[in-house]
Amino acid sequence: MLSIEQLTEQIMSLPSAARALLAEKIVESLEFDTDPTTQAAWTAEAKRRRDEIRSGVVQPISGEEALVQVRRLLE
Structure with missing residues (x-):
């Protein structure tokens, strides 16, 4: 499994639209804890x-x- 640092590095290399979609999906995954x-x-x-x-x-x-x-x- 990748470390947070490695994962962050890979994510930051994605195009901005892909990063935005990923961020949205991460936020959605947290909303269930609300x-x-x-x-x-x-x-x-x-x-x-x-x-x-x-x-x-x-x-x-x-x-x-x-x-x-x-x-x-x-x-």
Whole structure:
């Protein structure tokens, strides 16, 4: 079996799209360890936010704009 260092080296040599897919799969594998009550609350929150965007109550902004706003708040 590969060490964490060896595995990391191999993973980092993958194209970024493949690394992103792998990261997503790793995160998904950890989500099963989440408390069901917490998971249900986050699912409800995600659906509420989705519905706000779909109904036009909230206007989404790009990730880039969100970072600009956060940086501005931190100054």
